[in-house]
Amino acid sequence: MELTVRQRKILALVVKEYIDTATPVGSAVICQKHLEAVSPATVRNELAALEELGFLTHPYTSAGRIPTDRGYRFYVDELMDAYRLTARERTLVEQLQIALGRDMDALLQETLRVIQLLSESCAAVIKTDSNLLVSGLAKMFYEPEFENVQNIRRMMSVFDDRDEVLHLLDEHSGGETSISIGTELGAEPFKNCSLVAQDFFYKGARFGSLGVIGPTRMRYGKVTAAVDTIAHALDGIFAEL
Numbered sequence: 001m002e003l004t005v006r007q008r009k010i011l012a013l014v015v016k017e018y019i020d021t022a023t024p025v026g027s028a029v030i031c032q033k034h035l036e037a038v039s040p041a042t043v044r045n046e047l048a049a050l051e052e053l054g055f056l057t058h059p060y061t062s063a064g065r066i067p068t069d070r071g072y073r074f075y076v077d078e079l080m081d082a083y084r085l086t087a088r089e090r091t092l093v094e095q096l097q098i099a100l101g102r103d104m105d106a107l108l109q110e111t112l113r114v115i116q117l118l119s120e121s122c123a124a125v126i127k128t129d130s131n132l133l134v135s136g137l138a139k140m141f142y143e144p145e146f147e148n149v150q151n152i153r154r155m156m157s158v159f160d161d162r163d164e165v166l167h168l169l170d171e172h173s174g175g176e177t178s179i180s181i182g183t184e185l186g187a188e189p190f191k192n193c194s195l196v197a198q199d200f201f202y203k204g205a206r207f208g209s210l211g212v213i214g215p216t217r218m219r220y221g222k223v224t225a226a227v228d229t230i231a232h233a234l235d236g237i238f239a240e241l
Helices: 005-021 026-034 040-052 069-079 085-093 097-100 104-121 149-159 163-172 220-239
Strands: 125-127 134-135 178-181 193-202 205-215
Touching: 005 026, 005 040, 005 069, 005 178, 069 178, 069 205, 069 220, 085 097, 085 220, 097 104, 097 220, 104 125, 104 134, 104 205, 104 220, 134 163, 149 193, 149 205, 163 205, 193 220, 205 220
Parallel strands: none
Antiparallel strands: 125 134, 125 205, 178 193, 193 205
């Protein structure tokens, strides 16, 4: 699907603004904060066109727009800026080597902690042949997407099912960072969630997978950079064993 330069810019602005605020984005916000040289009427027309194309939608209670799964997918594939971890964030990853000095369980627990710290309001998951570790669910449930108690119950029921979580990671992780958005996950409880996942290796064979599960409104650039950096750090640690 070909979008004009202006449509691409407006779509990126809507996605980034919605990720930051969790509030539907209207033409006034876009013009005031980002596109002062473009009239609100022009922006409204472009928002309507992007909605007709399936990249945006709007809640019944608001005139503002929010991204659809298709909008997020286009943003991730075509518009997202690469995120560079800060020096502090890189230091957290580098310290994983210290945890290995204790034992493998300590390394995986510390890895889980670092993933959760870097991914902010998302849940971190690590699986190996013998372990399934999850952290951060409670923090994720504070996000607006989970204000409905039924949504929380559905998610909790999935995480209580070890096989379901293992299947999810097996289906949506690989040697490179994989981003699965909303309905792409193929599970009703996860329709408002995204998963960023990647395998890590020991002596050339897959040793496990790590992932971040959060609202589709997650910070994809930062989460993707964190998952990729940590997976490669684990590859390096295991290569020295």
